[in-house]
Amino acid sequence: MPNMQQTKTKMPELEPAYRASCFEEVAVGYSEEDAVNEAKRCLNCKNRPCVSGCPVNVRIPDFIAAVAEGDFERGYEIITVTNSLPAVCGRVCPQESQCEGKCVRGIKGEPVGIGRLERFCADRHRTHGDVKKEKITPDKEKVAVVGSGPSSLTCAGDLCKLGYDVTVFEAFHTAGGVLVYGIPEFRLPKSIVSYEIDGLKDMGVKFVLDSVIGRIMTVDELFEEGFKAVFIGTGAGLPGFLGIPGENGCGVYSANEFLTRVNLMKAYLPEYDTPIKKMKKVAVVGGGNVAMDAARCAKRLGAEEVYIIYRRSEEEMPARAEEIHHAKEEGVIFRLLNNPTKINTDERGNVVSATVIKMELGEPDASGRRRPVPIEGSEYDIELDAVIVAVGTTPNPLIRMTTPGLETNRKGCIVTSDGVTTSREGVFAGGDAVTGAATVILAMGAGKQAAEKIDEYLSSKR
Secondary structure, rough: OOOOOOOOOOOOOOHHHHOOOOOOEOOOOOOOHHHHHHHOOOOEEEEHHHOOOOOOOOOOHHHHHHHHHHOOHHHHHHOOOOOOHHHHHHHOOOOHHHHHHHHHHHHHOOOHHHHHHHHHHHHHHHHHOOOOOOOOOOOOOOOEOOOOOOOHHHHHHHHHOOOOOOEEOOOOOOOOOOOHHOOOOOOOOOHHHHHHHHHHHHHOOOOEEOOOOOOOHHHHHHHOOOEEEEOOOOOOOOOOOOOOOOOOOEEEEHHHHHHHHOOOOOOOOOOOOOOOOOOOOEEEEEHHHHHHHHHHHHHHHOOOEEEEEEOOHHHHHOOHHHHHHHHHHOOOOOEOOEEEEEEEEEEOEEEEEEEEEEEEEEEEEOOOOOOEOOOOOOOOOEEEEEEEEEEEEEEEOOOOOOOOOEEEEOOOEEEEEEEOOOOOEEEEEEOHHHHOOOOOHHHHHHHHHHHHHHHHHHHHHH
16 A cells, blocks of 8 residues: 655755754765655556656656665666666756656645655665676777766766767866766765766776867867767856956856865865865855855855845745755845845955845746846845855857867857757767756756767667
8 A cells, every 4th residue: 555645754864053064965865764665655657757757767666666665776776777877866856846746646745755765776775785887898889978977977878888989088187077066065975976987987988087178189089089979068167147347356256166166176175275265254146056055065164144146036946945945944045036236346356245236026038937127226235255156157168169060059059950969970969068057867868868869870870
């Protein structure tokens, strides 16, 4: 009989006061008893609406049924047939708008905690399962994968399983892309990402670090080196700014720079002397997950007052509800329906405050959200010593500038005919490099689709 409990089995978490001062993972994870209890809430629907909400088509009811029976390793094996990064997805995917958003149990209560169960299976496999993956001897063509974020890792893993000789080229000194430079330790521990990447290495995927394609080697030169296809998964790492006075002041960061210093350059560890301003009063401008990550990092680095300044209401915020909830618990102050118009600096160029104007919501804009309209005469100042701008990113132009014939749109995103096939023969692309900044799981879905298309393309050439 299904467990008809109306609410999800509670996820154990660190206490807000404690976690706001450290970078330990907030969500502790399910016990075996918790996982079985939650898995038994699944009704095992015949039409499986949850699967249609998953960009990588995990066989959700099947893996949950295995967990309900206590066969946790089989649950993990079912997940990894289609999802090569389950420990990552279980932590950072927006399940509420994808698989869980379509769960039948959500009609009269809370949906099944699919993400929590996925994380449980992955974590338990890491501590109890057969960790080292079997090495695959390639018997097909060489394929280059540019970038090592979620789309690239998925594409590389799927191609390796198909027998291709795969090499991943990463610009940074550490593989993982946004998973390591953008997502903080308290949401996604770096050891989890390293474990997933080590699994790809065990299978035979090769990684070449400190390699900026477009600078040390072009896409055309990759073909000259013997690669028969190229996948571009370089993400969207070029930050956007507000275009307001004072934005060049000392103490103004893009969220990308700030999070890279905190995460990849390990400013969160006291033994690392990473250059980063010691902040006391910080404003983070934006309402997405990146803004929440930046605000929560600033709090953990010792800031006494941290503000989220967002020009719409909470209802329109694109961040996950869980991240907003955690930020509030940790003491982040939300100034909604507000927008900065100027960053004020002293004679030495240091940030001292921001001038903010109040907003009201008007008619919907092109995104479908109600357009924020300034309220005349409502300006006021907030005393600050740092501002972090988290208002979106676009792809770095380096690849498009050095790859003749590669079509891009006005935002610099690579244009594809089917989601992954570009205007250059043998060149495929996916993830944020195509869509602009989006979610980890959507990028993974594109990586999976690209692997299938690359296999079709190279098979037709034999």
